[in-house]
Amino acid sequence: MVISTMGDSVAPSLSLLVSNVSTNITFFYTSENKKKSEILQAYCQKRFPETEVDFLEIPSIAMPSKIVKYAKEFMSDKNEKVGVFLTSGAKQTIFPFLINSTTTTTVSLIHSPLRIVVAQYPLPSETVSVELFLQDLLASRGWEISDEDGKTLKRGDLDISGISTIFDKERGLLSFTGESYLLKTGNEDKIHSLSPVEKNKIKDRDQITISNLTLLSEFFGRNGANYVIKGALRSPNRSVLPHFIQHMLNCDACGDLVANEDAMMANGMTRCPKCYDGSHEEPYYKEEE
Numbered sequence: 001m002v003i004s005t006m007g008d009s010v011a012p013s014l015s016l017l018v019s020n021v022s023t024n025i026t027f028f029y030t031s032e033n034k035k036k037s038e039i040l041q042a043y044c045q046k047r048f049p050e051t052e053v054d055f056l057e058i059p060s061i062a063m064p065s066k067i068v069k070y071a072k073e074f075m076s077d078k079n080e081k082v083g084v085f086l087t088s089g090a091k092q093t094i095f096p097f098l099i100n101s102t103t104t105t106t107v108s109l110i111h112s113p114l115r116i117v118v119a120q121y122p123l124p125s126e127t128v129s130v131e132l133f134l135q136d137l138l139a140s141r142g143w144e145i146s147d148e149d150g151k152t153l154k155r156g157d158l159d160i161s162g163i164s165t166i167f168d169k170e171r172g173l174l175s176f177t178g179e180s181y182l183l184k185t186g187n188e189d190k191i192h193s194l195s196p197v198e199k200n201k202i203k204d205r206d207q208i209t210i211s212n213l214t215l216l217s218e219f220f221g222r223n224g225a226n227y228v229i230k231g232a233l234r235s236p237n238r239s240v241l242p243h244f245i246q247h248m249l250n251c252d253a254c255g256d257l258v259a260n261e262d263a264m265m266a267n268g269m270t271r272c273p274k275c276y277d278g279s280h281e282e283p284y285y286k287e288e289e
């Protein structure tokens, strides 16, 4: 059997399931992840009926001595070989299990490309490549893409539109990106000349995008995915943006995305640092059509 903690990120747990390195997996979760674990459990029953998957609640990460005690007791009555999955969740949570393990089998997820490595000292390690698909990642946290342009996410009666979801298969990174209202309507250059009515409307629209990203973070974890809002944002939305949402702008010269805090302004235009200081190796301006 393999034991693992359930972390914020979706890719590790799913990689472990998909890899088939074990048909008996136990996921530990803390009360903070209870909702996510219930969703994953339902998904496993449907998607991996052949695999025996158990979910056990462990003490909170705030109580390390309780985790140590729990790990000792859990491992003491295991007669079979137990592999410890190291790539998911907080290290403080899984190390007590590893320390109390009588075998030294560790299981890790490595990216670029994604693969599971089983190390069983002194035997040579074993590598299993893993391919994950966006719809499985979403489904394991209870969501699906519900339209053809891929920008509407659905969970039961909940519908979220205007968010692009991308999965980087090499690195195993999930990203949710929304556009600011000014970008969506092609009005970024009017940010300093808006009427009070327009300002209010923009504020409300952008707040919807921000709250949609926040809602997704409750399912995919603040540290488990990238959350991005792209395009010009006005204050107060810009200044009160939750810390886990990145604000990105398009460079007006090369079109690359640049983090808001790295963006430079030149004659009222947004520039990425490379266009600003002219250090682009390739010509950065686009040919006129």
Ligand SMILES: [Zn+2]
Pocket (backbone or CB within 6 Å): 251, 252, 253, 254, 255, 256, 271, 272, 273, 274, 275, 276, 284
């Ligand atoms: Zn640029």
